[in-house]
Amino acid sequence: MSLLIALILLFSLSLYVEFTQDEVSYTSAYVPINYLHKSDICSILSIALPLKNDSNFKIRVDTHHSRRTMLYFLLAIKSKSNNTRVLHFIDECYPNLNWSIVENNYHHLKNVVELYQAKYHAEKLGNYWELKIANHFSGPIHSRKYINRYRSKGFQPDELKIYWNYNQIYLLQSYFEYNPITDTDARNALSKSPVHKRKHSGKIQFIISGIQHAVFKVPKNKQVIVLDFADERMPGGYFLENAMTQEEVILYNSDGYQALLDLKYKMMDGGYMLPEYGVAYIKRVRFFQKQSNNERLTDLIVAACYDLSGQGEGLYIPPLSNDMQQIRSRTLQKFQAIIASAVANTEGDGGDTYLLLGPIGTGAFKNDKKMIAELFFQVLNNPLMNSYQSIRYAFDQIWFVSTDNHQIFEEVFKNH
C-alpha cells in the first residue's frame, strides 16, 4: 500500500518537474520581440495555429514538430516584458486569440512523439533518435563518422544562431536588444570594423563544382561561408533517406547534421523550422574530404526558398504561383537576411572572406532561375547593413557554385 502511494507521489512529482521545465524553457527562449515585423508574427501564427481547411496541414506542420516549436516561440513572446507592440501584431494576424488554447495545444504536443520519429519506429530512442537508428546509406554513415570525430558533444550555444529577419541582423550594429550568447562576437566585429568602412574586392566568380569540392578550392588562409540550400521544415531535408540535393551533399561531407539537430533539440524545443524571412547561421562546420585527410572549417547559412513545385514540401504556404510580385518581394527579404548574416559574421572585416552562394531554390522547389539570379544581383549590388557601396565589397570574393552550368546567372550579372 505505502509502495503504491510512493509510486503515485513519484509519478506526480515527475509530472510536476516536467511541466515546470517546459515553463522555464520557453520563457528563456530568445525571440527578438522589438525587431519582429507584423509579417514575422503572422508567419509564426500560420504554423502555430494553421487553418484546418488545408488538407495537407498535419503532414506539413507536425511531421517534424514545427507547429509545436512555433507554439513554443509564441508562448515565449507572451512571457516577455514590454511586448505590447508584438501582442498588437498577434491581434491583427489572429483576432481574439485564446491563449489557453495555445497553451493546451503546446502541452498536448509535448507529449506526442513527432510523426517522423514514429515513422522510423524510433519512439523509444528519445532526442537525437536520428543519430541512433540503424542507417545503411553511405551518406548518413559518413556523416556520423565525421560528427564523432570532433562533435560528439555537439555544437556550442554561441555557434547556433537564429535570425528571424534582416532587421534583427541590421540592428546588431546598434546598442539595443541582441542575444548576448550568440551575437557578442558579431557585434564586436561590426563595431570594430563598421560595414561602411569595408572596401574589399567583392569579386564575383562562377564555379562549376559540387559544393563539397568547392570549399577545398578556397585558399587556406581565407574564411569560407557557405549557403546551405536548406529545407525549412525538416532538418537536412531527406538526409536520412540518402537524398542528394545540395543540402544533403553538404551534410554527408561535413559534421553539419549535428548542428541542425542541435538547433532542433537545444534551440527549438525538439521541433524544427527555419524562420520564413530569416536564416539559421552555424559557426565552425567542418567539411571532410573522403580521399585525403583534408578538413576545412566553414560557416553555414541555413536558408530556404519557397517550395513553388506544388508538391507541398515547404513549411510555409507560398504566395500564389501567379503572384510574382509577392514571390519576388518575400524572396528578396530572405536574400537580404542571407547576405546580412554573412556580413555580420565575417572574421575580422571580411577582407579574407569567401562567400559561396548558388542557385538556391531552383531544383526541387522550382523557383525561376532568372528570378533568383536577379534577386542576388539586386542585393549584392546595392547597399545593405549601412554600407556606402554595394554590399558585395564587404567580402573578398563571392562564388556562385553549382554542378550545373551558370548560363542564366552569368547573363544576369553581365547585362547590368
Ligand SMILES: *[C@@H]1O[C@H](CO)[C@@H](O)[C@H](O)[C@H]1NC(C)=O
Ligand atoms: C519597449 O518596446 C518599445 C517598442 O517596441 C521599444 O522601443 C523600447 O526600446 C522597449 N523598451 C525596453 C526597455 O526594452
Ligand SMILES: *[C@@H]1O[C@H](CO)[C@@H](O)[C@H](O)[C@H]1NC(C)=O
Ligand atoms: C481556408 O480558409 C481561409 C479563411 O477562411 C480562406 O481564406 C482560404 O482560401 C481557405 N483555403 C482553402 C484551401 O480552402
Ligand SMILES: *[C@@H]1O[C@H](CO)[C@@H](O)[C@H](O)[C@H]1NC(C)=O
Ligand atoms: C478559451 O479556451 C478555453 C479552453 O479551450 C475555454 O474554456 C475558454 O472558454 C476560452 N475562452 C474564450 C474567451 O473563448
